[in-house]
Amino acid sequence: MSNSPHKIAIEADGYAATLKRLRQISGLLDNAITIPGTKVGIGLDPILGLIPVGGDVLVLIFSFYIIIESARLGVSRATLSRMVVNIIIDALVGAIPMLGDLFDFAWRANSYNITLLEDYLKLPGEKKKADQGFIIALFAGLFLLAIVLVTLPVILIAMLWKTLTGG
Template identity: 35%
Template sequence: MAADLPLGTDPVSVRARIEAMERLLERGFTVPGTSYQFGLDAVVGLIPVIGDFIGAALGAWLVWEAKNLGMPRWKLWRMMGNVGFDTAIGFVPLAGDALDFLFRSNTRNLRIVKKHLDKYHPQTRVIDQ
């Protein structure tokens, strides 16, 4: 999968990388016998303190990629707020881990980026099948 990701700075390449990272962080695994998906963000969040910082760093990478697209500051602040909230709730013992499975900051941030790309770079749209 990693070999298939484009390395360019054009919007199409950035979109592909952000979508792949979101998939890994939020939907990389499926609970056996169900259709419920969770990702690396929830798994590393189970490690006290360090896991929350790792999840925040990975979420911040998505914001950095969005910044390189030239997104407006208010959208970047909104994305950082999502990552910050996700990190803050992760510090709450037990309840924070449960909420981390429900509040998917990276999915929210991907939605913000996709909306921006669809409006300003419509050639990056991909029809999901």
């Protein structure tokens, strides 16, 4: 870790251990394995996304955790909202069979969210935290997204089965 003034300020605020843990989770999801002979990495997100229904939901749970910790660190409404948009894009496009799996290789929502968190924590001056009601509404929305991610593939599989079997 370099000794840049921003990193030192973040460590002095007591965020270092949490940031380290969140970076590890993000790296695991978005960039765990480097493809030999390239600088391109893949994480568990696209791999777990290959598991119908449950894979995308599992990745979403880890992404929730990054947002929960960011809220606990006092991130603003605006930053939390941007983080959620990244996750929504990842979850909804990622749920599309085949296209979503390819998309997961390129879209690194968790890495983007860690960057947003770090940028927010580097800002000088007093920071305005998101209020409790906003955070609760945010998680209610993310919970509904998880339900959609489970329900949508089940409906699509049932429709496909019905079409194939003529029933």
